[in-house]
Amino acid sequence: MLAFIGGSGLYDLPGLEILEEVEVETPFGKPSAPVVRARAGGKEVLFLARHGKNHEYPPHRVPYRANLWALAELGATAVVGINAVGGIDPLLRPGDFVVVDQFLDFTKSRPQTFYEGKFSPDYEPKKGKKHELLLAQKKVVHVDVSHPFCSELRRLLAAVLEEENLRYHLGGTYAATEGPRLESAAEIRALALLGAAVVGMTMVPEVVLARELQLHYAGLCVVTNPAAGIAGRRLTSEEVVSMMKRKEEEIKRVVLRLVERFEGTSGWNCDCGRTLEGAEI
Numbered sequence: 607m608l609a610f611i612g613g614s615g616l617y618d619l620p621g622l623e624i625l626e627e628v629e630v631e632t633p634f635g636k637p638s639a640p641v642v643r644a645r646a647g648g649k650e651v652l653f654l655a656r657h658g659k660n661h662e663y664p665p666h667r668v669p670y671r672a673n674l675w676a677l678a679e680l681g682a683t684a685v686v687g688i689n690a691v692g693g694i695d696p697l698l699r700p701g702d703f704v705v706v707d708q709f710l711d712f713t714k715s716r717p718q719t720f721y722e723g724k725f726s727p728d729y730e731p732k733k734g735k736k737h738e739l740l741l742a743q744k745k746v747v748h749v750d751v752s753h754p755f756c757s758e759l760r761r762l763l764a765a766v767l768e769e770e771n772l773r774y775h776l777g778g779t780y781a782a783t784e785g786p787r788l789e790s791a792a793e794i795r796a797l798a799l800l801g802a803a804v805v806g807m808t809m810v811p812e813v814v815l816a817r818e819l820q821l822h823y824a825g826l827c828v829v830t831n832p833a834a835g836i837a838g839r840r841l842t843s844e845e846v847v848s849m850m851k852r853k854e855e856e857i858k859r860v861v862l863r864l865v866e867r868f869e870g871t872s873g874w875n876c877d878c879g880r881t882l883e884g885a886e887i
């Protein structure tokens with residue numbers, strides 16, 4: 607099943623028929639909001655508001671582990687994270703979509719693993735899935751993130767953006783900053799030198815944790831503003847949220863078509879379903 611995680615300015619998914627809101631308790635606490643079970647074109651999907659229904663969770667305090675664990679427990683196999691980002695690459699214009707393919711991580715305070723060895727919470731496996739067993743056994747895991755984003759889900763997203771005639775860029779490096787403050791102009795110049803195309807505050811550790819659960823994960827970034835120092839004026843949260851609102855209709859089209867085109871992950875030629883093989887110590 608497909609799941610969507612909505613970022614700043616996207617607290618529900620218009621166009622979906624809501625079935626129920628599920629309160630989930632995970633070994634890592636409660637997700638940032640109830641998980642919404644919804645239907646589109648006869649297919650079931652999940653939706654979760656990353657920052658909470660009323661944006662109560664700043665980027666560094668989002669319960670990323672609970673969010674991903676809850677989606678996996680409710681049957682998600684593929685997750686699309688929808689993220690507002692600042693544009694660093696001069697080719698990017700506010701309003702563009704970017705399907706990123708790499709990340710640079712400058713976050714500082716966030717747990718990036720479910721598997722904390724002897725420090726793991728006690729846990730009884732529910733369905734006998736590999737990630738449940740590793741947690742129950744209090745294992746330590748070093749997951750490979752050479753290519754963190756699912757190539758198949760990215761391909762599907764690109765096809766959908768193409769079909770919907772939307773301006774998008776396939777590929778690009780996402781720089782994750784700790785926030786909640788925005789970046790300095792010098793930081794953005796440094797990130798540009800390192801090859802970052804966009805900057806945001808949430809896709810790490812989300813993609814890493816998805817990989818630790820063997821989920822297929824892709825990021826759909828929406829450029830909401832030129833990154834700090836580029837436009838020569840101060841940045842505001844207002845412009846981020848107002849751009850996301852302006853893009854809501856397009857995001858809805860992308861989501862609906864993606865759901866329509868998604869036929870499960872079984873034939874996919876990627877390594878997302880095998881990330882835990884040989885990863886534990």
Ligand code: HPA
Pocket residue numbers: 690691692693783788789805806807830831832833834841846
């Ligand atoms: N920086 C970090 N995160 C963001 C930005 C930005 O400029 N815009 C939207 N999210």
